[in-house]
Amino acid sequence: MSQSPHAVHYFLAARECEISRLDNVLQAGKLIGQLSHFVHVLQRERGSSNIWLCSEGLLFGEELAHRAAAVSQSMNNLFADLPALPPASALQPGAFRVYHRIGSMLMALESLPELRNQIHQRSISHQQAMQSFNTIIQQVLNLVYEVADIDADGQVASALVALFTFMQGKEYAGQERALASAGFASRNFSDSGRQLMVELIAAQESCLTSFAGFADTGILATWLQQEGKSSEFERLRRLACTGAPGEEDTVLNWFALASQRLDLMKIVEDKLINKVMHLCQQSLLRVQSSNTDDPQTLAGVIVPAEKPVAxxxxxxxxxxxxxxxxxxxxxxxxxxxxxxxxxxxxxxxxxxxxxxxxxxxxxxxxxxxxxxxxxxxxxxxxxxxxxxxxxxxxxxxxxxxxxxxxxxxxxxxxxxx
Structure with a gap:
């Protein structure tokens, strides 16, 4: 006669599943941290490349080498944290989209050495260079969105949505920096460039509004305090939107101010990532410390008490x-x-x-x-x-x-x- 099933065995299995789920979320948070830093250094290389190209090689020559080195270092750190491929027999069907996104990102990154060579030789327009960087960065962000699309509880899910909407807003801010840098360096803003500036500003506001709806109140307060853009930044932004070329040193002032804003956004982004990690670590500690001998305790730890329908x-x-x-x-x-x-x-x-x-x-x-x-x-x-x-x-x-x-x-x- 077979033994009757016991509740504690199923609760223990549920506990192990929950620990595994939370471990996966923590690993995802660590990977997102590496992706976030990688995007940040790529964004800076994109802006520096535009200044080099549009100044006809007069500005940011040494900066390009520094930016490329920073990207290479960040890329090596990222590669070390990518999930290892299991044997074909152990592949999980649910991992298809993540593996596909990783493959797409790696394929996009293969074009980076040739892109740098064309930029160094100034055999590519700044529009083409910027579009190439945009494509690479978007592939990295696509991986962030895929990694963030995980089985998470309410608080963690909200924190993840706040994170990736903020990251997308930061990318629009990075494109704005690069686009205006090109205009100020060449002392010329095309009609399409001015229109794109307006669209990028609107896209930032849309993303930041979504971020505010899901962000932790403390992190939101930090952002609102830091977001007080300087009057000089706003003045230069208006110049770019209206097509005014500015002075000879306007490009350097703009790049410095826009970079300062992006660095502040990176601080907020790091806080968002840390928030996700903290929430997961709290949940993991709560589950791991549960009494494995008490079915009632296990039931309460894994599944919160149900509310009365009334x-x-x-x-x-x-x-x-x-x-x-x-x-x-x-x-x-x-x-x-x-x-x-x-x-x-x-x-x-x-x-x-x-x-x-x-x-x-x-x-x-x-x-x-x-x-x-x-x-x-x-x-x-x-x-x-x-x-x-x-x-x-x-x-x-x-x-x-x-x-x-x-x-x-x-x-x-x-x-x-």
């Missing part, structure tokens, strides 16, 4: 002023009020998670539509994005609506008869 219907808006008495909440409110407050908090968290999932799905939809345009129309990633935005503006719709419509139509023509 509490959803009893929920009322919570007034923070009710707690301002110096007493512990459990002594300051009746049991009913405590349940109502908890239900309201859980309902709010459910709404936030729904918004988070919608944000992730919208991004995936747009990325898939961009991939279609790149595959069938021969467009670059940036051209595909601009086409989606322009179509959305012309039809007075959201970009994600245009992207979804495109995907819906594509299935008609690609499906088997």
């Amino acid at each position: 509490a959803y219907f009893a929920a009322t808006p919570h007034n923070e002023a009710d707690e301002d008495t110096g007493l512990p909440p459990q002594l300051n409110r009746s049991l009913l009020n405590l349940i109502q407050h908890q239900a309201h908090r859980l309902k709010t968290l459910d709404n936030e998670l729904a918004g988070l999932r919608a944000t992730l799905m919208e991004r995936k939809t747009i990325e898939q539509a961009k991939a279609l345009l790149m595959q069938y129309q021969g467009l670059t990633e940036e051209q595909a994005w601009h086409l989606l935005r322009k179509t959305a503006m012309n039809q007075n719709k959201k970009v994600v609506e245009i992207a979804q419509a495109m995907l819906d139509v594509s299935t008609v023509f690609t499906s088997s008869p």
Whole structure:
């Protein structure tokens, strides 16, 4: 006769699964840290290259060598932290997208030596050089988004969304630095360049608004304090948007101020990464320290206590002023009020998670539509994005609506008869 199953065995299995999940999140956080630094040094090399090219080799000659060395060092550190490939028999189907993103990034990085050679010889335009850097950096960021798309709880998921929206905003800020550096160095801003400046500023604001919606209050306060852009930065930004060439030393002033802003953004980015790691370490410690001999303890550690269904219907808006008495909440409110407050908090968290999932799905939809345009129309990633935005503006719709419509139509023509 077989033994009857025991609850503790399943709770122990659930505990091990949770520890494994949290270990994966911690490893993802470490990798994101390396990717973040790699993007930062690539962004600086992109800006320096534009100044070298547009000054006709008069400025930033020595800087280019320093930037290339910094990128090479960061790249070696990143490669050391990439997940090792297991034997073919041990490959997990769910890892397909991460491995594909890593392969795409490595393939893009193979073009870097030739790109540097063309920049050094000034046989490439600054527009082409910038586009090449943009493509490489976007491939790195795509890996960040894929690594961040993991099975995480509410707090960690919110922290990850705050992180990658901030990283994308920082990339737009990096493109703004490089674009305006080219204009000031050449003493000329084209109409398309000025329009792109405006679009990059708007894209930054959009990303930073999303970041603010998911960021920890302490990190958000740090950013808002540091974001006070100098009046000189704003003046030079206006010059670039209006096409004014500035003075001879304007390019150096602009690059220094824009670099200072990006360095401050990197500090905030590091805080976001540390927040993700801290939350995971806290959860991991809580699970690892649980009593493995007590089924009730294991059940509570792995799965939070379920709320009464009736509490959803009893929920009322919570007034923070009710707690301002110096007493512990459990002594300051009746049991009913405590349940109502908890239900309201859980309902709010459910709404936030729904918004988070919608944000992730919208991004995936747009990325898939961009991939279609790149595959069938021969467009670059940036051209595909601009086409989606322009179509959305012309039809007075959201970009994600245009992207979804495109995907819906594509299935008609690609499906088997």
